[in-house]
Amino acid sequence: MSEAQQPRICLVEDDPIMGESLCDRFELEGLSFDWFRDAASAMAAMAHKSYAVVISDIRLPDRGGDEMFGELRSGSVPLPPFIFITGYGSIDRAVALLKLGAVDYITKPFDLDGLIEKLRALLLHSGAADRGMLGVAPAMRRIEDMLPRLARHASAVLISGESGVGKEHVAQALHRLGSGDLKAPFIAVNCGAITESLFEAELFGHEKGAFTGATRQKKGYFEQAHGGTLFLDEIGELPHAMQVKLLRAIQERRIVRVGGEASIPVNLRLVCATNRDLKEMVEQGLFREDLFYRINVIQLHIPPLRSRKEDILWFACMFLEEFSRAHGGERFRLQPEAEQALLEYPWPGNIRELRHCVERACIVSPTPSLGVDAFFGEGLTAWTPRVMDGNLAAYLEECERNYISQALVLCDGHISRTAERLGISRKSLWEKMRRLGITAPGE
Numbered sequence: 347m348s349e350a351q352q353p354r355i356c357l358v359e360d361d362p363i364m365g366e367s368l369c370d371r372f373e374l375e376g377l378s379f380d381w382f383r384d385a386a387s388a389m390a391a392m393a394h395k396s397y398a399v400v401i402s403d404i405r406l407p408d409r410g411g412d413e414m415f416g417e418l419r420s421g422s423v424p425l426p427p428f429i430f431i432t433g434y435g436s437i438d439r440a441v442a443l444l445k446l447g448a449v450d451y452i453t454k455p456f457d458l459d460g461l462i463e464k465l466r467a468l469l470l471h472s473g474a475a476d477r478g479m480l481g482v483a484p485a486m487r488r489i490e491d492m493l494p495r496l497a498r499h500a501s502a503v504l505i506s507g508e509s510g511v512g513k514e515h516v517a518q519a520l521h522r523l524g525s526g527d528l529k530a531p532f533i534a535v536n537c538g539a540i541t542e543s544l545f546e547a548e549l550f551g552h553e554k555g556a557f558t559g560a561t562r563q564k565k566g567y568f569e570q571a572h573g574g575t576l577f578l579d580e581i582g583e584l585p586h587a588m589q590v591k592l593l594r595a596i597q598e599r600r601i602v603r604v605g606g607e608a609s610i611p612v613n614l615r616l617v618c619a620t621n622r623d624l625k626e627m628v629e630q631g632l633f634r635e636d637l638f639y640r641i642n643v644i645q646l647h648i649p650p651l652r653s654r655k656e657d658i659l660w661f662a663c664m665f666l667e668e669f670s671r672a673h674g675g676e677r678f679r680l681q682p683e684a685e686q687a688l689l690e691y692p693w694p695g696n697i698r699e700l701r702h703c704v705e706r707a708c709i710v711s712p713t714p715s716l717g718v719d720a721f722f723g724e725g726l727t728a729w730t731p732r733v734m735d736g737n738l739a740a741y742l743e744e745c746e747r748n749y750i751s752q753a754l755v756l757c758d759g760h761i762s763r764t765a766e767r768l769g770i771s772r773k774s775l776w777e778k779m780r781r782l783g784i785t786a787p788g789e
Contacts, residue, residue, distance in 0.1 A: 353398030483654030497524030507648035510696035531574035538583035556605025582622035682745035
């Protein structure tokens with residue numbers, strides 16, 4: 347992956363010694379970053395460049411880091427996670443910033459290894475969005491590799507897959523890669539949730555007085571998405587009468603509001619998604635063939651989670667990190683038997699079900715160490731542990747293989763960092779990987 351594709355760190359630090367020390371460590375870790383000496387230059391960069399995380403000293407020469415955070419927080423662009431550097435005399439200010447949404451603060455002198463670990467966790471989460479990190483399974487890697495090209499050239503993309511596999515997440519990644527403007531709109535529409543009689547007005551808007559209850563002019567989803575992306579989820583639920591009108595709007599790139607006469611140009615990327623077989627629907631006369639071929643220029647199929655088991659623990663750990671950051675920073679971890687249970691469960695609800703399952707486990711577990719019961723409590727699922735053959739050594743070996751594989755994923759395949767995370771030497775890790783038949787991600 348090129349440096350331009352990697353999540354980027356924004357470092358705001360006026361102390362040359364500390365700044366150089368941090369930059370040297372970032373380079374050794376293979377992290378991408380920009381270093382700014384004052385708030386003004388950092389804010390100017392953030393206005394046109396996307397950062398995965400910001401590390402800022404509270405005391406800066408032109409204004410306080412907390413003032414910069416407050417000004418950015420009041421803007422319209424989503425704020426990246428902030429970590430503040432502070433001396434003991436400014437801890438109260440740092441704590442106040444946590445209450446306003448900052449992720450964490452570190453006090454001088456600080457543990458550089460601890461900071462790198464925090465950054466790794468934040469960049470892992472950011473990678474899922476900003477680098478198109480959709481998973482570690484080969485099928486998702488292939489989709490990830492395609493997204494930059496599609497973002498540059500494709501005006502219409504169809505995403506297929508079961509409910510809950512992350513079709514909207516892929517659409518959002520495509521939108522971010524294809525939009526040079528951070529404020530470009532992403533409008534998501536669930537076609538299965540709109541009353542048939544309101545479809546036209548919702549998609550194309552309406553003029554005041556166009557029908558009973560139309561007390562004012564309203565822009566439809568097409569106009570709202572102008573300059574950005576329109577995501578039509580569950581496109582297979584679109585009423586037959588609306589299909590021809592949608593086709594005309596796509597072909598002409600113009601719409602007419604209900605009750606209006608003016609033809610309004612729209613410039614957008616159209617991304618459609620479905621959990622149904624549209625080709626079969628065409629054969630049954632339920633979906634227009636011409637519309638199918640118009641939206642099916644490029645198709646991305648997302649496999650169900652049960653067929654890409656490499657992604658199960660990757661997503662589970664990412665959701666654990668999300669929950670930890672959102673609820674006071676308590677560090678949750680999976681017990682080996684819980685990891686095995688997650689891998690064996692078929693996940694009919696896919697990633698959506700996994701997210702809810704992880705959230706529930708974090709809430710109900712009395713300790714940060716999450717066992718099987720936290721995920722699969724009585725009455726929640728028909729899942730039962732796989733019956734073992736009685737060979738304890740084989741069971742422990744399987745748990746060890748899963749644990750090392752997941753550590754490699756979390757460390758992006760870096761052997762040294764993985765060994766450090768596991769508390770073993772590089773040589774021991776290589777020997778275990780060879781014995782267990784493990785290869786690093788991407789090999």
